[in-house]
Amino acid sequence: MSKVQPRVLKGFRDYLPSKMIPRQKMLGSIEQTFQRFGFVPLMTPALEYLDILTGKYGDEGETLLYRFQDQGDRDVALRYDLTVPLARVVAQYPEITLPFRRYQIAPVWRAEKPARGRFREFFQCDGDIVGSRDMVSDAELVQLACELITALGVERFVVRLNNRKVLSGLMAELGVEAGQPEMGVLRTIDKLPKIGEEKTTALLKEENGLDASQVERIFRFLRIEGGAREILDQVQPTFPEGSVGRQGCDELREVFGILDTVGLGGKAELDLSIARGLNYYTGTIYEAFLNDLPGYGAVMGGGRYDELIGVFKGQDIPGVGISLGIDRLLEGLVELKLLDEAASVAPVLVSIFGRETAAYSVKVATTLRSGGIGCELFPSYAKLGKQFRQAERCGQRWVVVAGTDEESKNEVGVKDLETGKQETVALDGLVGYLAARLDGACP
Amino acid sequence: MSKVQPRVLKGFRDYLPSKMIPRQKMLGSIEQTFQRFGFVPLMTPALEYLDILTGKYGDEGETLLYRFQDQGDRDVALRYDLTVPLARVVAQYPEITLPFRRYQIAPVWRAEKPARGRFREFFQCDGDIVGSRDMVSDAELVQLACELITALGVERFVVRLNNRKVLSGLMAELGVEAGQPEMGVLRTIDKLPKIGEEKTTALLKEENGLDASQVERIFRFLRIEGGAREILDQVQPTFPEGSVGRQGCDELREVFGILDTVGLGGKAELDLSIARGLNYYTGTIYEAFLNDLPGYGAVMGGGRYDELIGVFKGQDIPGVGISLGIDRLLEGLVELKLLDEAASVAPVLVSIFGRETAAYSVKVATTLRSGGIGCELFPSYAKLGKQFRQAERCGQRWVVVAGTDEESKNEVGVKDLETGKQETVALDGLVGYLAARLDGACP
Numbered sequence: 001m002s003k004v005q006p007r008v009l010k011g012f013r014d015y016l017p018s019k020m021i022p023r024q025k026m027l028g029s030i031e032q033t034f035q036r037f038g039f040v041p042l043m044t045p046a047l048e049y050l051d052i053l054t055g056k057y058g059d060e061g062e063t064l065l066y067r068f069q070d071q072g073d074r075d076v077a078l079r080y081d082l083t084v085p086l087a088r089v090v091a092q093y094p095e096i097t098l099p100f101r102r103y104q105i106a107p108v109w110r111a112e113k114p115a116r117g118r119f120r121e122f123f124q125c126d127g128d129i130v131g132s133r134d135m136v137s138d139a140e141l142v143q144l145a146c147e148l149i150t151a152l153g154v155e156r157f158v159v160r161l162n163n164r165k166v167l168s169g170l171m172a173e174l175g176v177e178a179g180q181p182e183m184g185v186l187r188t189i190d191k192l193p194k195i196g197e198e199k200t201t202a203l204l205k206e207e208n209g210l211d212a213s214q215v216e217r218i219f220r221f222l223r224i225e226g227g228a229r230e231i232l233d234q235v236q237p238t239f240p241e242g243s244v245g246r247q248g249c250d251e252l253r254e255v256f257g258i259l260d261t262v263g264l265g266g267k268a269e270l271d272l273s274i275a276r277g278l279n280y281y282t283g284t285i286y287e288a289f290l291n292d293l294p295g296y297g298a299v300m301g302g303g304r305y306d307e308l309i310g311v312f313k314g315q316d317i318p319g320v321g322i323s324l325g326i327d328r329l330l331e332g333l334v335e336l337k338l339l340d341e342a343a344s345v346a347p348v349l350v351s352i353f354g355r356e357t358a359a360y361s362v363k364v365a366t367t368l369r370s371g372g373i374g375c376e377l378f379p380s381y382a383k384l385g386k387q388f389r390q391a392e393r394c395g396q397r398w399v400v401v402a403g404t405d406e407e408s409k410n411e412v413g414v415k416d417l418e419t420g421k422q423e424t425v426a427l428d429g430l431v432g433y434l435a436a437r438l439d440g441a442c443p
Numbered sequence: 444m445s446k447v448q449p450r451v452l453k454g455f456r457d458y459l460p461s462k463m464i465p466r467q468k469m470l471g472s473i474e475q476t477f478q479r480f481g482f483v484p485l486m487t488p489a490l491e492y493l494d495i496l497t498g499k500y501g502d503e504g505e506t507l508l509y510r511f512q513d514q515g516d517r518d519v520a521l522r523y524d525l526t527v528p529l530a531r532v533v534a535q536y537p538e539i540t541l542p543f544r545r546y547q548i549a550p551v552w553r554a555e556k557p558a559r560g561r562f563r564e565f566f567q568c569d570g571d572i573v574g575s576r577d578m579v580s581d582a583e584l585v586q587l588a589c590e591l592i593t594a595l596g597v598e599r600f601v602v603r604l605n606n607r608k609v610l611s612g613l614m615a616e617l618g619v620e621a622g623q624p625e626m627g628v629l630r631t632i633d634k635l636p637k638i639g640e641e642k643t644t645a646l647l648k649e650e651n652g653l654d655a656s657q658v659e660r661i662f663r664f665l666r667i668e669g670g671a672r673e674i675l676d677q678v679q680p681t682f683p684e685g686s687v688g689r690q691g692c693d694e695l696r697e698v699f700g701i702l703d704t705v706g707l708g709g710k711a712e713l714d715l716s717i718a719r720g721l722n723y724y725t726g727t728i729y730e731a732f733l734n735d736l737p738g739y740g741a742v743m744g745g746g747r748y749d750e751l752i753g754v755f756k757g758q759d760i761p762g763v764g765i766s767l768g769i770d771r772l773l774e775g776l777v778e779l780k781l782l783d784e785a786a787s788v789a790p791v792l793v794s795i796f797g798r799e800t801a802a803y804s805v806k807v808a809t810t811l812r813s814g815g816i817g818c819e820l821f822p823s824y825a826k827l828g829k830q831f832r833q834a835e836r837c838g839q840r841w842v843v844v845a846g847t848d849e850e851s852k853n854e855v856g857v858k859d860l861e862t863g864k865q866e867t868v869a870l871d872g873l874v875g876y877l878a879a880r881l882d883g884a885c886p
Contacts, residue, residue, distance in 0.1 A: 004494050006535035006755040009519060012490060014532055017483035017545065024474075024484055031467075036812050038789035038819025040460035041467055045564050046489060046521075046550060047455060047509075051447050066490075068511030071554045076452060078489075089457055092449035097836065099822045102460065107489060111514045121488050132823035136801040140820055143805070147812070254798075261802040262809045312449040346481035355697075358579040359704035362586070366705045369479050369590070376481025377583055379542045380575035393540065 011112070011120030022339040023330055026152060027105060030125060030324065033151045034103040037144050039127050042102040044085035046109075050075035056084050056311065058279075064110040078109040082126045083308065083321075090130055091312035098131025098317070105326070117328075128321035130309050135251055138284040138304055139258035141322050145288050145300055146267050148324070153338040156291035160271035161228075163252050164281045164303070166235065167272075169245015170221055173238070174214045183279045184208050189218070190275040221272060228256040228270035235272070251283055280305040284320065290332055299332055300324040344394035346374035347438055351387040353403040360407040364400055364427065371431030373438065375400070392417055398434060454555070454563030465782040466773055469595060470548060473568060473767065476594045477546040480587050482570050485545040487528035489552075493518035499527050499754065501722075507553040521552040525569045526751065526764075533573055534755035541574025541760070548769070560771075571764035573752050578694055581727040581747055582701035584765050588731050588743055589710050591767070596781040599734035603714035604671075606695050607724045607746070609678065610715075612688015613664055616681070617657045626722045627651050632661070633718040664715060671699040671713035678715070694726055723748045727763065736775055743767040787837035789817035790881055794830040796846040803850040807843055807870065814874030816881065818843070835860055841877060 008014060015023065031041075050067055057064075057080055067077035079085055082104045090096055105125045112118055127144065129137045142159055149157045167189075171182045188203045195203075197219065204210045204218065224231050232249050239245030252270060259268045268286075276285045283304035290299060302322035310317035333339040350365040352358050358381065365377040376396070378387045384401075391399045401413035401422070412430060415422040416437075425433045451457060458466065474484075493510055500507075500523055510520035522528055525547045533539055548568045555561055570587065572580045585602055592600045610632075614625045631646045638646075640662065647653045647661065667674050675692050682688030695713060702711050711729075719728045728746035733739060745765035753760035776782040793808040795801050801824065808820040819839070821830045827844075834842045844856035844865070855873060858865040859880075868876045 003757045004498075004755060006495070006531040007492065008488055008535075009490055009492060009513075009517065012488035014488070014536075015484075015486035016532070016536060016539065017485060018538075020484040020486055035788040036817040038787070038792075038817065040786070040788055041458075041463040042460060043458035043463055045451055045455035045457070047452055047552070047564065049450065049452060052449070055447075066511075066513065068509075070452075070509065074452065088449040089459070092451075092457075093459060095461075096459070097833065099825075099833075101819070101822065109490070121490065129822045134798070134801070134823040136795060136798075136805065136820070136824070137822035139805060140822060143809070258802045258805050261806050312447060314446045343483070344481065345478040345483055349481075352579060355577070355579075358577070358582075359701045362579065362582060362701050363704050366586070374479040374481065376544070377579070379544065379572045379580035379583060380577040381579070382542075390540065390542075 009120070011114035011118075013119060013121070018341045018343045019330075021342045021345055022334060023326075025339060026330055026333060027125075027326075029151050030148055031103070031105070033144070033148050034127055037101075037127075037140070037147070039101045039103040039144075042086070042089065042104050043106065044079070044082075044089060044104070046078055046107070047076050048079055048085065048088075050077045052088055053077050053080055053084060057081075064112055066109045066111055079106075080110060081108050082106060082124050083128075084311075086126075086128060086130070087309045087311050090309055090317065099129060099137075100131055101127070101129045103127040123326045125324040125326050126321055128319055130317060130319045132320070133306065133318045135254040135284075136258060137320050138251070139255045141284075141302060141320050142255065142259060142268055142286055143262060143264060145286065145302075145322055146264055148300065148322075149288060149290075152329075152333060154290060154333075154336065157267065157288060158291060159268045159286055159288045160274045161252065161255065161268055161284065161286045162270065162272055162274040163248035163284055164276075165244045165248025165251065165283055167248075167275060169239045169243055169248060170218070172243070172245065174210070174217060176208075176210075176214075181208070185210070185218075186275040187277050189222070189273060190277050192222070192273055224272060228252065228265075228268075231270050231272065248283070255284060276301065276303060280308045282306045290336070292336060293332055296332060297328070298325070299329045342395055344376070344396050346376045347396060348373060348375040348398045348400060348434060349387065349391040349394075349396045350375050350377045350400045350402070351384060352378050352381055353384070353401075354381045357402060357404055357407055361402045364402050364412055364430070367427060367430060368400075368434070371435070373431060373434055388415075388417070398437070400430070452563070454557035454561075456562060456564070461784045461786045462773075464785045464788060465777060466769075468782060469773055469776060470568075470769075472594050473591055474546070474548070476587070476591050477570055480544075480570075480583070480590070482544045482546040482587075485529070485532065485547050486549065487522070487525075487532060487547070489521055489550070490519050491522055491528065491531075493520045495531055496520050496523055496527060500524075507555055509552045509554055522549075523553060524551050525549060525567050526571075527754075529569075529571060529573070530752045530754050530760075533752055533760065542572060542580075543574055544570070544572045546570040562770075566769045568767040568769050569764055571762055573760060573762045575763070576749065576761045578697040578727075579701060580763050581694070582698045584727075584745060584763050585698065585702060585711055585729055586705060586707060588729065588745075588765055589707055591743065591765075592731060592733075595772075595776060597733060597776075597779065600710065600731060601734060602711045602729055602731045603717045604695065604698065604711055604727065604729045605713065605715055605717040606691035606727055607719075608687045608691025608694065608726055610691075610718060612682045612686055612691060613661070615686070615688065617653070617660060619651075619653075619657075624651070628653070628661075629718040630720050632665070632716060633720050635665070635716055667715060671695065671711075674713050674715065691726070698727060719744065719746060723751045725749045733775055733779070735779060739775060740771070741768070742772045742775055785838055787819070787839050789819045790839060791816060791818040791841045791843060791877060792830065792834040792837075792839045793818050793820045793843045793845070794827060795821050795824055796827070796844075797824045800845060800847055800850055804845050807845050807855055807873070810870060810873060811843075811877070814878070816874060816877055831858075831860070841880070843873070 236249040281303040285303035287298035287301035304320040306318040352361045368375045679692040724746040726747035730741035730744035747763040749761040795804045811818045
């Protein structure tokens, strides 16, 4: 066997333990919140028939599919997102009855040009309610967004809401055609927070073909400020009776009405400049931001898409969802010091003097674990110095020492690496001794 | 967009919520146990460079790799197991220092002919200690196996231990050459519990070229029974001083000595017929069985492999590991009624009368969740009968009813679908009312 250079493909990543440990804490909290809201877990295969995936992502998306022929000459591809598999599942299984709410946390693959923050394999975390057109489900998703963030320990955040129908109403007023032309303008508007008014103006004129008065009307619209009701009172009368714009305003009123009832009025804001880049949204759209990381971009977002899920059934099935940027969220939480990178899941290392005392060290480790204290038993008869160095490197504060002396007295030594102090503790008092010091920090 | 038949590839599976819910409970317990033993999580990409994977699985394995050329004409393949990625990580990152213990739960892909219980995408759950040759780590893995099973609620199980060196000693005595011929005989022995003595005898003669006296010697050896020490006292003297067989016996004595100290003598048995089919084991081997499912096969197994992990470093790095059969274990736990298939994660459904009372229903759901009771809010203004039917179908026992009457009095109706009784409860007493009835069953 020749020596092969160990390496990963460009755009792919290993998650070493120091990243995985906080990541799993975060995902554990996210799953718990989803379940508290009654969202059930779903898992679908990584590989799908190619024809399940093609035609769903537009030309640009298609070129990014990892596709190949398998050993049976079937055309297959790695999944590109979690939404098309959800649409397939809803169409395929009669036991899935609507309305249906599920969450899924899984990797997806896109052969994009890798860049800072853009990978070819990355995790999506999606929650969706399928089969309801009623605004109570839109409100539920916004409430879920707030709870997901709150459960992660973030107090200062905001969810910015808008409605595609309101934006469509504005586009209709400006004479921008529905479909591609409208989507083009909305994508440009979506860039406003990143690129500023001047560049947005230039793009709206050059790329979207709008004239100065149209651009001015857009900015006048986007600058409307105030509470949700104030904004809606200003905007709604500008749309004709029975128009899509009016309907969007009514939908927003209903969502904000529900959110107010549960005291989320302060966390959810109407922001007419939220547009979302994806073309499939049909109603409510929203994005969540962390106040203490200004300029960081949205950590989660979503909205209503009433024409996507029915693709395999050949009929419209309404849906509303949330999508979390797992990596972005994790980075944010680490930056806010709400999660720490860590190299260990067990706060205690039980060292081993040598072969003769190995069984006693195992007994000590077993005592700790039975008492609910996670610990690592050093797995070889190495020099004690090496064992201590590993504990330091992994951030384990306590090292338990158990030599022949200690064994003969049924005792152990406990060294606190932070203070450098070592104390002798009776084995049957060890759990209590460490539990008091760990202060609920043990996993 | 033409209508595409919703379907999954042969050998691939969707995990619908009813399967995913017990599966995640099981995996949660497994992860907790790994972490209590100080195993840290690791994640590696699904796709690897082809040359990372080739040459590691033998000719038969190679043909089962899902391989293709990506958009950059790189030869890539989906990972085939979690051991080669572990070997790559250990070689690639200087911050991973030995000894290193990690676990990984992830899908792998093999283009095998699908059969009952054999899939092309399946999950592996591996835990390994890398970098120690000392038997304390072998004992730790066996102890971990016992804890993993115990934590899942199984009381009656057995871990059967053996050592490849002991089997190699026997093969040397019989004049069977090391390498392929020896592995052939061991693979045949491994089939004994499945195919019986007669067929095993036939295979040993026909496929492995052994004569009657050699076969008889093997069966005499395999029939040695008793406690671990009794068996070793009989077997050890048959091997020459300083031979590999003797060394294997010493290793087993050391492992059993440690296990006895922590009271696992009754759970771990020496079974000379345990051979394990994989060729890379070099010492301790073991398999775990559930006593109440006789004939069910092993639910986890593993052993020591001292020549595998160093493949990318061009040096031997010792390792010892455990591998759990996730799907098999889950089926077993459901059969033993230790886990239930379930269609819901939230025990309570909050129904909605209609648009006018939606906000009140949201308030009721929020009250429950804040009180630690998971609940699903019916997401649309459907007929109440439909809402009740969904609760029944999903196994939700309690349905909360909140109409205009209830709202005006700040009350709710709580219907117990099991007894059919409905009671009126004040909203501020609802959490206490349901918590008493849920009896800790809420997620």
